[in-house]
Amino acid sequence: MTHLLDIEKLTRHFGGLAAVSDLTFHVDENEILGIIGPNGAGKTTAINLVSGVIRPSSGHVRVAGEDVTGLMPHVLARKGLVRTFQSTTVYGERTVRENAMRGAYLGMYPGAVAAFLNTARARRLREESVRRVNELLEWLNLADVAHLKAGSLPYGHQKTLGMVISLAAQPRIIMLDEPVAGLSAEEADHVRDTILKIRERGITVVVIDHNMRFMKGLCDRVMVMNQGHELTTGLPLEVLANPLVIEAYLGRGHAAAHRI
Numbered sequence: 001m002t003h004l005l006d007i008e009k010l011t012r013h014f015g016g017l018a019a020v021s022d023l024t025f026h027v028d029e030n031e032i033l034g035i036i037g038p039n040g041a042g043k044t045t046a047i048n049l050v051s052g053v054i055r056p057s058s059g060h061v062r063v064a065g066e067d068v069t070g071l072m073p074h075v076l077a078r079k080g081l082v083r084t085f086q087s088t089t090v091y092g093e094r095t096v097r098e099n100a101m102r103g104a105y106l107g108m109y110p111g112a113v114a115a116f117l118n119t120a121r122a123r124r125l126r127e128e129s130v131r132r133v134n135e136l137l138e139w140l141n142l143a144d145v146a147h148l149k150a151g152s153l154p155y156g157h158q159k160t161l162g163m164v165i166s167l168a169a170q171p172r173i174i175m176l177d178e179p180v181a182g183l184s185a186e187e188a189d190h191v192r193d194t195i196l197k198i199r200e201r202g203i204t205v206v207v208i209d210h211n212m213r214f215m216k217g218l219c220d221r222v223m224v225m226n227q228g229h230e231l232t233t234g235l236p237l238e239v240l241a242n243p244l245v246i247e248a249y250l251g252r253g254h255a256a257a258h259r260i
């Protein structure tokens with residue numbers, strides 16, 4: 001069976017360290033897959049490999065059956081796969097709307113941006129992008145602040161803007177790296193609800209986070225990584241009760257364990 005995202009034996013070495021080793025997993029259309037694991041388990045490296053930020057030493061990434069291993073992030077964005085970063089990728093000095101438009105450009109074909117200035121097709125593309133961005137800002141409750149500098153927004157809103165930037169590229173799969181790191185419980189709930197709304201639009205989600213309350217309320221399945229490998233994958237509550245998972249966190253100290 002072809003999954004929307006198929007990862008096969010993905011491996012990445014940094015010098016002598018295998019940050020990700022023989023990692024195989026899949027994500028189905030419209031699913032929310034969570035990735036958890038102790039610090040240094042290889043989660044960020046894994047999504048960097050999948051989203052083209054770094055190249056794998058070996059292994060394959062397939063989107064809807066097409067081998068896209070090693071393609072650059074902007075090429076992958078046009079194939080429907082985008083990601084956000086741990087730190088917000090928002091330009092604080094730019095307005096909310098200008099930031100969101102960056103995502104719309106990301107989803108365009110080569111030449112479209114260069115042609116933006118004068119051709120009729122370029123004008124149509126620009127109008128479409130503006131309409132799409134306006135609709136996204138409205139949908140995620142940022143329309144009223146679209147004219148403000150992004151840096152003046154509360155942190156939680158900046159996280160939502162990060163998602164708007166990704167969504168403006170019209171992805172099929174969105175990968176989110178620690179979307180609620182540093183947020184209050186209330187802000188994290190808001191982000192969770194936003195991601196659930198994104199899924200309702202038919203978008204598939206891969207999300208990394210350490211906040212287990214957030215992940216339990218969001219994910220269909222959770223994959224646990226440890227030392228570059230997949231430790232186990234299953235329903236969130238099953239996975240969090242798994243003694244191997246508890247041990248993986250306990251091995252790194254009680255502070256991490258308490259987050260389970």
Ligand SMILES: Nc1ncnc2c1ncn2[C@@H]1O[C@H](COP(=O)(O)OP(=O)(O)OP(=O)(O)O)[C@@H](O)[C@H]1O
Nearest residue numbers: 014017018019037038039040041042043044045046
């Ligand atoms: N560019 C790099 N060069 C060398 N080592 C790296 C590089 N990126 C990651 N690593 C190492 O790879 C391992 C996995 O790191 P990674 O950031 O993927 O873990 P993580 O599970 O995302 O951790 P965290 O939860 O702390 O973000 C770590 O030992 C890290 O130090």
